[in-house]
Amino acid sequence: MSEVVFVGTSDAFGSGGRRQSAYLVRAPSGAVLLDCGTTTGTGLAALGIPRDEIDAIVVSHFHADHFGGIPLFLLASLYQDDRHKPLRIAGPPDVEARVRRAAEALGHPIESQDWSFPIQFQEIRAGGESAVGPVRLGAFPTRHSPEAHPHGVVVQAGARRIVYSGDTGWFDELPAHAAGADLFVCECTLVQRSFEYHLSLEELVENRERFDCGRLVLTHLGEEMRSLTDYAGFDVADDGLSIKL
Numbered sequence: 661m662s663e664v665v666f667v668g669t670s671d672a673f674g675s676g677g678r679r680q681s682a683y684l685v686r687a688p689s690g691a692v693l694l695d696c697g698t699t700t701g702t703g704l705a706a707l708g709i710p711r712d713e714i715d716a717i718v719v720s721h722f723h724a725d726h727f728g729g730i731p732l733f734l735l736a737s738l739y740q741d742d743r744h745k746p747l748r749i750a751g752p753p754d755v756e757a758r759v760r761r762a763a764e765a766l767g768h769p770i771e772s773q774d775w776s777f778p779i780q781f782q783e784i785r786a787g788g789e790s791a792v793g794p795v796r797l798g799a800f801p802t803r804h805s806p807e808a809h810p811h812g813v814v815v816q817a818g819a820r821r822i823v824y825s826g827d828t829g830w831f832d833e834l835p836a837h838a839a840g841a842d843l844f845v846c847e848c849t850l851v852q853r854s855f856e857y858h859l860s861l862e863e864l865v866e867n868r869e870r871f872d873c874g875r876l877v878l879t880h881l882g883e884e885m886r887s888l889t890d891y892a893g894f895d896v897a898d899d900g901l902s903i904k905l
C-alpha cells in the first residue's frame with residue numbers, strides 16, 4: 661500500500677492560512693517529498709512527519725513556494741536529527757546549482773557545513789523514467805514561468821501511480837500525462853481563467869471528460885478557490901489530508 665499526505669495545499673501566498681506545496685508519498689520501500697516550500701518545515705512538524713523518513717525531495721520547479729524550504733530542511737536534518745542516511749534532491753535540469761544558490765542567498769551555504777549525511781543531487785528530465793530513492797520517477801514539461809523550469813511529476817510507488825501537475829496553466833497534453841494515474845494531484849489556483857500560468861476550476865470543468873484517471877484532487881488553492889463552497893464535484897485537498905492507495 662502507498663499513501664499520499666498533503667503537507668501543504670495553498671498557492672504561493674499561503675491563502676487561507678494554509679501551507680505551501682508539499683506532498684509526502686509513502687511507498688512500500690520508502691518516502692519521497694514532492695516539493696518543499698518555505699512553510700514545509702512547519703507542515704512536517706505539525707503533522708508529526710519525521711524528516712528522517714524522507715529519502716528524497718523532488719522539486720517540480722524553482723519557485724520559492726516549491727523549493728524554498730530546502731535550505732532549512734537540510735540544516736534541521738543536521739542539527740536536530742543528526743541524520744546519517746543519504747538525502748537525494750531531485751529536480752529539473754540545474755537543480756544542484758539552483759538549490760545551492762538559494763541556500764547561499766538565504767544565509768546557509770551548503771558548502772559551509774560539515775554534513776553528517778550525503779546530499780545527492782539528481783536531474784530529472786522530461787520523457788524518461790528513473791529510479792529516485794525508493795520510487796521510479798518521470799517528468800513532463802508544464803505551462804508555467806519558463807525560467808523556473810516547470811515540470812509535472814509522475815511517481816511510480818510500488819503498484820501505484822501518482823501524477824502531480826506541479827504549477828501549470830492549461831495545455832492540451834495535460835490529460836494524457838494524468839491518464840492511468842491512481843491519483844492525480846492537480847493544481848487549481850484560480851476560479852476563472854485569468855492567467856496563463858495557473859489552472860482554473862473553469863478550465864477543469866470544461867475539460868473534465870478528458871481525464872481518464874483514478875482519484876483527482878485539486879490543490880495549490882488561491883484565495884478565491886479556498887473560499888468556495890461548491891467545487892463542481894471535484895475533490896479538493898486540505899492541509900493534512902491523507903489518501904491511501
Ligand SMILES: [Zn+2]
Binds near residue numbers: 671672
Ligand atoms: Zn506554486
Ligand SMILES: [Zn+2]
Binds near residue numbers: 723804808
Ligand atoms: Zn510556480
